[in-house]
Amino acid sequence: MAVHGDGPDRDHQRPEGVDDTTVEALGSLSKALETTERARGHLYSFHQLTGSADLELDRAVGLLRRAGHDDWADRVQREIVGRNVIPGHWTFQIVEAYDTSYYEPFRHLERQALADLLDGRDHVYEAEMKEARRTIGHPDHTARPDDPRSDR
Template sequence: MQEHPDGPDRQHRRPDGVDDKTVEALGALSKALETTERARGRLYDFHQMTGTADFQLEHAADLLAEAGHPEWAEKIRAEIIGRNVIPGHWTFQIVERYDDTYYRPFRELETACTQELAQGRRHLYEAELKEARRTPGHPAHVAGPPLPEE
């Protein structure tokens, strides 16, 4: 396999006419989307952990009934198991609303902005940061992954 020439591949090179401020702005937009991706992951953690807790609670209720405390078991089943986490919503509904009303529109906007202002070339800010920080010629600082043999 041959290596990339000394510099980023075409998809990570700034198109002609794109200025420093635009590259910086697109980098900030990308970073904000990445933060949103992390928040979305935590929302999915919340969704899955709440569901897991509900099943664990059911197990606790079963054990309480077996231990001779059916009134507590029934109270748990009636009051908490299957309860909405906010009025009218289980966690899957919160996740769906977040995806539909915030995450998807944000992702679509970021993609459209990058397409219009940088010909769809993503991570230009990071690619230029890599170029500024790598040591040319050092085997652990190559510009990109090896290219397939032709």
């Protein structure tokens, strides 16, 4: 895809000799990693929400005791407070395993692919998409943040 003279900065331009399919493939790889980033965020939400729920159980146990329901307070304390969410795991261990087993290798591979096939340039696919969709000369469609027309 051709870029206009005032197009993306060098870090967002495809290196010479790189074909459309390679740019599209690496854009897809990066999109998959971005989706994984979102999944990882949900995993951290799961971790924090589960931890908050476990801490709230302390309040429930106390209130059950105050209401005279010691048997129920004991049962909640014994069966649920501090319980593993899956055998042998609290949520922090799930997050750590996800990071080590999946997220970090994926992130490393994506960085290596960009380094090897696009000279380390990131978001080339998106920069080309932006270039194809923007209105050249319009002050709200500048190619780069450093364009003086962006300072309105």
